[in-house]
Amino acid sequence: MFSRVLALIVKELLALLKDPKSRMVLIGPPLMQLIVFGYAATFDLNQVPFVVYNADTSAASRDLIAHFTGTPTFRLVARVDSLAQIPALIEGRKAVMALAIDARFTRDLLTGQPAPVEVIVDGRNSNTALIALGYANEILSDYAASWASQHGARTPSALVMRARYNPNLESRWFIIPGIIALLAQVVTLLVVALTVAREREAGTFDQLLVTPLRPVDILLGKGIPGLIIGLAEATVILLAAVFWFGVPLRGAVGVFYLGAVVFIIAVIGIGLLISALSATQQQALLGAFLFMVPSIILSGFATPIANMPQAVQWLTLINPLRYFLVVVRSVFLQAASLASLSTEIAAMAAIGCVSLVAATVMFRRRVY
């Protein structure tokens, strides 16, 4: 029985790898996605264009502006002579931020009155707005603190912030390990979901049915190539993450692979289920898409699950990608042990069991 399944696995892999078009699809797109995501998908801000309105032409206000131009985060694009010029610049996207310093700035600073400074940001991208505002606040409070200490005043308290696991808060360290999980899922799901549909469309599935292979054998033969390809894909991206993008891999590779195998098996179950339910490739592709898009959006890949409404948070519990993302990220950045990830791995295993059983049941109904 095993040799029969093995033959089917070999045939499946050959069919995927010998066809230049499918081969291209397995190798080109994931690499493209890795590069695009790796370089473009970042929440870090740099060179944010800003304009300055400075009604107070003193050394103090010039020093404040220098605090902004001195960081790579901001880039001064224009100085304006009146507040009325600011709206057009921001509306037309010439600047994302405007810094307005009032004419009373130095006088108030010296007399101990709170010196007025206004920061205006373009909220059309609210995330950029929030982070730019955060940076600006940081620069302003640094400025205020250094001004106070130069003038012999004491600051009652100091906020000392440090980040653990990712000291420079590079979003690349967050996104790239996520891509491993993301692409392992995309490739596995597509390979598995489309194989059966393709055979159905080509009419070769009926031929497969008259062979001595049992439905379970066919399932295994269709599923195992997915596991092999998914793991290979994950390995390639893991290597690229470490050696190309320089993301630190602090934990044990073994824990990563254990998580990966359990995760990919769960994805294969879902892929086979989609395959069993669809008659054409377009339907299979649509099915894969209908699963993939919500599973990516509700996984915590780009936006935290904790920010979602409670009902949606419960929905994420049946999403295997959610757990694997935790596994990958904590193995990479937190050097997590197997024990601390046992909940995640158990959850993925449970999802895998349910989806594989469901796929088998649906398959039998389709076959007989």
Added chain:
Amino acid sequence: MSIRISRRLRGLVRKEFVQIRRDPSSLAIAFLLPALLLLLFGYGVSLDAYHVRVGVVVTQPTAETASFTSHLQHSPYFAPVALPDIQAAERAIGRREISAILWLREDFTRKLLASGGAPIGVMLDGVDANTARIVEGYLQQTWQTWLAARAAEVGQPVPGATISGALAVTGRVWFNPAVQSRDYLVPGLIAVIMTLTGALLTALVIAREWERGTLEALMVTPVSLREIIVSKLAPYFVLGMGGMAVSVAMAVWLFHVPLRGSFAVLVLAASLFMGAALGMGLLISSVARNQFVAGQIAIIVTFLPAFILSGFIFDIGSMPEPIRLFTYLVAARYFVAILQSVFLAGDVWSVILPNAAALVAMAAIFLGLARLVTRKRLD
């Protein structure tokens, strides 16, 4: 003659519509997927952190430490969790139970009352760097309001004694004062959705005709190439615009995203973008001639860029130079700029006109290229 041609065209278009009606998966891509995406993004995706769980370790509780922690408690951004010591806090952050540790050591009260510079140690969980940044900003804000409140209570002894005393910073977020990420994500999503119908669906459907050989059968009929292309694209243009109308309706009425510009500008920009998307779809199908490959290419060169390289989520200005230059080739980039402005800012012509011009150019290039490739393949 012209009447015969238009009848032929009508027949072809009708055939296309009948086919769309027969295959439910086409309608699903055109309407179900957009609705699903909108619901997911409208309800599921939020970059706005509220009630962030932070662990607070107070080594020596006093009235002063209590005044700080109660400020945290009253902030909508934080849900503080009191922890007995730093070891417990480290364990909690390792288990991802809290997003940050705040540590007020034994010298906090003494320094606050005497020499100043009382340290508040903050350890952020940096795994999710974006959230960590946002939490950092919120902490800074909360800390400053606490300082200001204290200064008001104590009465300022020395001019400029507190940081909040030195500067009075007013932060304003224009166009989206509540800083809701939904208000910027939902308009941009329309570009992603129209890419799905325009490019992915069109690529799949026409690739299927190539695969089955029905397109070649059509070639031997008196129907001209232009008629074939128009008849293939017109129905998907209608589907795409329908999907856009549904999306705008959901954005405005379900998610209460303000539409400050005019609907006419939206429709105009959308039809330009649809032209570019259909051109890409046609081009991909003519190159691939195979559904599996066409679907893959469509996802890679149209859907993903519309998602990532369009400014829909990620800020284009912050991308590395080569990638930023590459985004000029992404049609969705121009459409997203128009969408975000028309929804949140209004009819800002200095944004709309250059981007619309770019869309016209993109549509002309892709449709022309598609026509060229299709013709070559026919000969």
